[in-house]
Amino acid sequence: MAIYNNILELIGETPIVRINHLDTGPCELYIKLELQNPGGSVKDRIGLKLIEDAEARGDLRPGMTIVEGTAGNTGLALALVAAQKGYRLLLVIPDKMSHEKIAVLKAMGAEVIMTRSDVARGHPEYYLDMGRSLAEEINAGVEAGGDGQGAWFVNQFSNPSNPAAHEESTGPEIWRQMDADLDAIVLGAGSSGTLAGISAWAAKHAPELELILADPEGSILTEYVNTGSYKDKSASWKVEGIGEDFLPDISDFSRVQKAFSISDTESFHTVRELLHHEGIMAGSSTGTLLAAALQYCREQTEPKKVLTLAADTGNRYLSKVYNDRWMREQGLMETPFxxxxxxxxxxxxxxxxxxxxxxxxxxxxxxxxxxxxxxxxxxxxxxxxxxxxxxxxxxxxxx
The missing domain is CATH 3.10.580.10 (CBS-domain)
Known part of the structure; x- marks a missing residue:
């Protein structure tokens, strides 16, 4: 029996399961259970990579505070790694994040600041801008002679370590597990690190692999992928962790063949179907990915092998996705009269x-x-x- 030195060694090597009880058309559909990472999501991969690369560069040193703005699971991944390495962690998160995620963050020792989810980039209360400002304030205080060792702003949306984590681990891991027999992969994009990293790996090692984007309704990314242009807009959606109102610096959609825009209603009902029919309890973004993957599969006229991700665990959405009352209050499920x-x-x-x-x-x-x-x-x-x-x-x- 293998014994691991610490919890961080369990990141990666997540299993792949075939979808058996949903309508996949002529295709075989597989789902990679990233929810089995120790922190419960695919973001564990980048949490470790971001911090270790910053340490190697000398940007992050003992005694410093890690600061990040995150709308999804990156905060949980950073909390997992920061706790193991002894760093203080300060997170700015939008107010649409589930109560369970917030509770876990606090239990892991992260300091959480809530901000608005209905404002666009450039607004002082936008979670990324607020995170950057807090890091700058901490560093300014240290430079003025205050206590502490300063702060490192993670900046996952511009940090090249984000896609590098997936180019180095997720991409080759999937290809090896599928015995190099895979036609298409359906991914979401928030920071876009997962998609950009797997795309970079595929360009070198599997150029025929089709990349498909699953995107929440209201995000600009579907329009950008399908038309090559987009309009600035401030929109909101209830799915957590994917979709954007701007193009992240690390994004690369050049190899994405098509994007599917998925409504909150379809996302949430699809992930509930995944639990009911396949026994996999995943989070809201997995519903978006799976709905897009099913649409893609049903459009095909020839058999293909298609893969998507169970991006995070559904245990952190019990008060939302898996709560009938909340679903009804949000207009996502009919209310009985x-x-x-x-x-x-x-x-x-x-x-x-x-x-x-x-x-x-x-x-x-x-x-x-x-x-x-x-x-x-x-x-x-x-x-x-x-x-x-x-x-x-x-x-x-x-x-």
């Missing part, structure tokens, strides 16, 4: 999550639920019957 009181209560009674109080419950229970769910009144339910309403004013008067 009962035609009675249940339609007016914050949590459907039959889901056992109803924000109500019973007539014989202590007043403290009502107070606690009001605080927890940030409401000022609660229905008083005796079984399925509404018997009254209690408000925060009622409680104050009772006290």
């Amino acid at each position: 009962f035609g009675d009181l249940r339609d007016l209560i914050a949590r459907p009674w039959d889901e056992k999550e109803t924000v109500v109080v019973g007539p014989k419950e202590p007043l403290g229970n009502a107070f606690g639920r009001m605080r927890l769910y940030d409401v000022s009144q609660l229905p008083v339910m005796d079984g399925s019957e509404l018997v009254g309403l209690i408000t925060d004013e009622d409680m104050l008067n009772a006290i």
Whole structure:
């Protein structure tokens, strides 16, 4: 039995599984389980590479603070590596990130600053610009005689170590695992490191390999790949970690043959189908990748071998993708209509999550639920019957 020296040695060599129960047309579709990396995503590969290359260059030294703006799993990967190497980590993340990811980041010791997800690059509250500014502030303080060793801004969107990680590991690993028998690969792009790195590897070693982009609706990348041009725009989508409103410096879409634009609704329903039919619990971006891969496969007239990624674990999306109530609130799933009181209560009674109080419950229970769910009144339910309403004013008067 192999024994590893530390958790970082487990990064990479993730398995590939064939999709058996979804409609793949004439094609064979495979999915590489990057969610089995120790940090739970494909970004573990770049987290290690970014930090080790910075150490080798002398840009990152003991005692320094690592700073990054991240909209996805790069923060978790950096947290994994930073914890092992003893660095302080400061992350700026947009407010659409799932509660589970934020909780894991904090549990791993990262300091998290939340910012807006509805602003474009150049805005002071855009997560990348804010991250850069924080690193500059830390370094300015050190130069002025303050405490600390300064900060290193990761800058994954411009850092060549990002695509290099995938050119050196992910690309050749896939090719070896598939016995050099693969026709197309479907990838997403956020920082675009995965796509750029695999593209660079394929150009040298597998020039016939087709590259397909899976992109969230609202991102500029589909238009850029399919037409060669794009319009600046500020849009938002609920899928985390992929899609962009600008072209990252490290991006290279020159070998991408086609892009598919996938809606949030299709992405989320597809990843839920992946769990239901294949037993693979992946994150929201995997739904985008898989939906695009399925579309590509169904368009083919000849058999092909196609591969995509399960980019991250679904365990960090229990409050979103795998939560029916959240899906309904976001308009991603139809809300059942009962035609009675249940339609007016914050949590459907039959889901056992109803924000109500019973007539014989202590007043403290009502107070606690009001605080927890940030409401000022609660229905008083005796079984399925509404018997009254209690408000925060009622409680104050009772006290």
